[in-house]
Amino acid sequence: MMAKLKTFLASTNGRVFGAFVIAALLHLIGTLAIPGYSSPFAIRAMLVIAALLAVASIGQTLVVILGGIDLSIPFVIGFANVVAAQLYGDGWNFVLVCLLVSVMAALIGAFNGYVSRKLDIHPLIVTLGAGMVVQGCVLLWTKGFPSGSAPSAVSAFVSIGGSAGPLPVPWLVPSVVVLAALIILMMARSPYGRRLYALGSNPGAAPLALIDPVRMWVITFALSAFFAAVAGVLLLGFTGSAYGDVGQPYLFQTIAAVVVGGAALVGGRGSYLGTIAGVLVLTEINTLLIGLGFQPAMVQAALGLIIILLVSLYGRERHVSATI
Amino acid sequence: MSTDGYSSRSAALWRSMGFAALLLVVLLAVNLVLNPARFHPAAWGALIGLAAPLIGAALASAPVILGGRGGIDISVGPTMGFVNAIVIQALFLKAGMSSPFVLIPAALLTGAAIGAINGFLTTIVRIQPIVATLGTYLVLTGVTLTILPAPIGPAPAWLKSMSGPLSILPLAAIFLAWWGIRRLPYYDQLMAIGSDDRAAYTAGVPVTEVRFIAYVITGTFAGVAGLMLTALIGSADPNIGATYTLIAVAAVALGGVSLAGGRGGLLGAAIGAIDIFLLQSVLTSFNVSTYVLQIAYGAILVAAVILTAVQERAAKRERA
């Protein structure tokens, strides 16, 4: 029985299931320990925060399955956040603004993917460097003081107090649920998705299976930057005004969500459903600790401990002797 | 060693960090022209002091990266910050201990202990290094902020005096320690694991132990870097340490250390760090805004790794 449970938890599905169970347990603890933890408003707030993190983590999930890592996500979030606000403030059509921001973000991502794969440079360095350039450009353009705001439609879309028809949550939440379903479907059932897993699983075998690694890296990093930009625009609606560093917390949170959700950073393993579970775990931990009166610094420390604890429960790698 | 082996070895050395060395010369020349006063030989001592924490962070980051299989320690920066806080806040200001014979061992032991924790998590619990050290990164920054909510000073006088020319001493100590390690069979085992851990394991190298020790070395060096940081700022600041991590990794990559492991060395890492320092210096002397500084910084980092990669590919093609 124990052995069976152990093999289940070691499987990808088991990891995802485990992460969901942990999120539920955390919620139960919160409800018992903190009055109002499960109040409609608190749950709405958690759902909105989780939905934003879920969007920002789409790219990291894809990139990690590919065997890479994307440190440019927080910078692209900030870029989209500031540029969208600024241009909209200058009187641009908001649809046009979103289109422009998406294309520019995708180009940044495509650059990251192309350089990393084509020249075989660790994406850690490339995405960090590119991210710094992007952030610098934004700061230079706005002279450090971004202005402008989001159209009220975007604010209503993400507002914690908003409602989606009969649902007591803003449209963001059901939209992210649909988006998540599409992403999961794409990863499981599209040729791109199968190639993504295959390439991450064994880069040496991929070209012989007619997978073009450079093309895959370009597409995947472009997607990552695109969804980071989406998160940046949504955050603009959430906070109300532009802020270049708005993405910074997402640097480690996206990686943590992906890893808690059972993906292996060496590639080939993981799922977006797992990432969603990871996002819920992180959101619950954050809310719980703040609710228990921890200072932000201690929340961060506890978050670190919990990541280590969770990953040591079900995210362990094989010993080198088991890889021969 | 035969002269033949030596020349091929120096050729390999040149290939791995030739670009960083070239950049060093160019940047130094540019700095000398732009800013003769600041770069006057008499001022070199102060400059080394300014660069020391970054060099130290890069040196500390290198051993685990050399060990391969995704080995990386992103907690190097927070470790420096934590050592900074412990030394000043806990030991000097609260407990009143100011002797170097207490503070230096305390810093080294703190670093080594954090390294041991990282090593335990990555080699025995077998969590992916970037995740495990991300965990310690978050814990350390959180704990540092809790014991030291705001910057506080001062540092003991002897430690502050280490900020100038004397900062060469801790750097020399790291290099001496590494020089010693290179003479041990341990070094060969580390490099063997870094280039192919399966082959090394099959050949009887104790992979787990060797990697564990690499984390302890990294932690200890990070402790030294934390002392250098303390000397430079002459106080305790909870927010500075963490900023060193990613720049240090960038410096290591710039210095020709392969992030895949098994290739490069501490000299390259140091040169990479000095490059970044000199670059900051050039850009500052142009009196540009910090924004331009950041753009140039990122652009040159990317350009440098691209050029290094292109050069390596060309060299490989020549050999083929």
Added chain:
Amino acid sequence: MPDDALTLDVRNLSLRKGASAFSQAIRPGEIVGLAGLDGHGQERFLEVLSGLKEPVAGDVVLDRAGRRTTVTSFRTAVANGIAYLPRDRRATGIFPTQSVLDNFAISTVERDARFGLINTQSRRQRYDVYRQRLSIVAPRPDAAITTLSGGNQQKVLLARALALEPGVLLLNDPTRGVDVATRHVLYDVFRDLARDGMALVILSSEIEEILLLCGRVLVFRDDEIAAEMTGEAMTTESVIAAMFGRAA
């Protein structure tokens, strides 16, 4: 022979600077063996045929009923009817985290796509054809490929290559690390394929295997073809003699 049978035409090919060039034609229905001591050019020859490596001089041309295409890359080779089975199953063959089905279908993944999504039924049907033909023993096709024995993993890789419906099949030591029973299954499959008009080129480190399967053998030495033998002239002694550069 079907009308669209593929002939592999090798013209004035040189594998190394200074190595003498040679021409060869590999015709439909033929099984050609490649032999030689390790590193004497036979593997490079196979990789040149598949477009993975460029020759020093000369070219490889695919002739399909008079329509001729020069092989310039692995992609053009595959697009024009070549399939290649790599030597090192672990390094360049299987995708270890993926299922048997994924491993089978990856090279031809677009064929099951309907409106951009993979039709699992169509994929399963394609797989079943090869599962029967190669008698793959895989209790659950959605289980990870690493749960199969080495021989069955090799069969899945062969199925992946055959799914491309190639005219020429290039096999790089296909029975390396495969048990005896599976070997004989593979031999039968290879003979059937040749009978249906496919051209097969088999690099093997075992001479017995070549003698058993091939109608013709090219023995490589110093990146050149040292000997070409057919029929009665093919014996263990003569092949070994050619490998070592001695007169038989």
